[in-house]
Amino acid sequence: EVQLVESGGGLVQPGGSLRLSCAASGFTFSSYSMNWVRQAPGKGLEWVSYISSSSSTIYYADSVKGRFTISRDNAKNSLYLQMNSLRDEDTAVYYCARIDSSSWYFDPWGQGTLVTVSS
Amino acid sequence: QSALTQPASVSGSPGQSITISCTGTSSDVGGYNYVSWYQQHPGKAPKLMIYDVSNRPSGVSNRFSGSKSGNTASLTISGLQAEDEADYYCSSYTSSSSPFVFGTGTKVTVL
Numbered sequence: 528e529v530q531l532v533e534s535g536g537g538l539v540q541p542g543g544s545l546r547l548s549c550a551a552s553g554f555t556f557s558s559y560s561m562n563w564v565r566q567a568p569g570k571g572l573e574w575v576s577y578i579s580s581s582s583s584t585i586y587y588a589d590s591v592k593g594r595f596t597i598s599r600d601n602a603k604n605s606l607y608l609q610m611n612s613l614r615d616e617d618t619a620v621y622y623c624a625r626i627d628s629s630s631w632y633f634d635p636w637g638q639g640t641l642v643t644v645s646s
Numbered sequence: 647q648s649a650l651t652q653p654a655s656v657s658g659s660p661g662q663s664i665t666i667s668c669t670g671t672s673s674d675v676g677g678y679n680y681v682s683w684y685q686q687h688p689g690k691a692p693k694l695m696i697y698d699v700s701n702r703p704s705g706v707s708n709r710f711s712g713s714k715s716g717n718t719a720s721l722t723i724s725g726l727q728a729e730d731e732a733d734y735y736c737s738s739y740t741s742s743s744s745p746f747v748f749g750t751g752t753k754v755t756v757l
Contacts, residue, residue: 562746564748571649571735571748571749571750571751572684572686572692572735572737572748572751573748574737574744574746574747574748577745577746586743586744586745587744588647588744589647589743589744622691622692627697630680630682630697630698630701631678631680631682631739631745631746632680632682632694632697632698632737633682633684633692633694633737634694634697634703635691635694636691636692636693637691638691639691
């Protein structure tokens with residue numbers, strides 16, 4: 528079964544840092560590009576970041592550029608999101624999602640991990 | 647990159663058909679056939695329902711169909727069922743520096 532499991536969420540103060548992880552199983556992780564997508568409480572989905580299978584291509588949403596860093600370890604079947612200089616508006620459930628690089632759709636998604644930025 | 651525009655809510659009675667629109671620009675929806683749709687029940691992760699404008703993944707009911715005309719994509723749910731009550735989001739590949747964009751989301755209510 529293809530599965531993505533996020534971890535690392537929690538409560539952090541404004542200006543703080545947090546590192547999210549996403550463990551992949553059930554497919555050849557090193558062959559797929561991956562993404563982080565977030566959803567603020569009661570709000571819609573917002574794409575955050577993309578990383579290609581070999582880490583050679585990386586993109587970020589303007590809202591997180593310069594503060595967040597996406598990375599992956601294909602040997603550990605894991606995706607990461609290092610979040611620095613966190614702001615109140617970064618409060619959200621963060622999902623990792625595999626992307627099909629020929630048709631650009633997100634499938635599957637993990638269950639999400641909640642990040643709360645508050646003093 | 648602005649979010650794609652969807653109606654905030656759509657409702658219908660069981661057995662009826664409803665259509666959700668997703669309006670973008672020639673840089674996203676209108677420029678590529680890479681529109682996908684996602685269903686999200688409360689507290690759950692999104693689920694892929696349609697990709698490449700009109701293709702259904704295996705396991706998704708054929709009551710769900712997609713189409714596109716110009717800069718607007720549409721998701722139609724026919725034979726509406728109680729289990730279809732959820733939030734729905736469209737997404738598109740874009741030519742901007744941020745290559746992916748989601749719609750604003752539509753809450754579907756089964757009356």
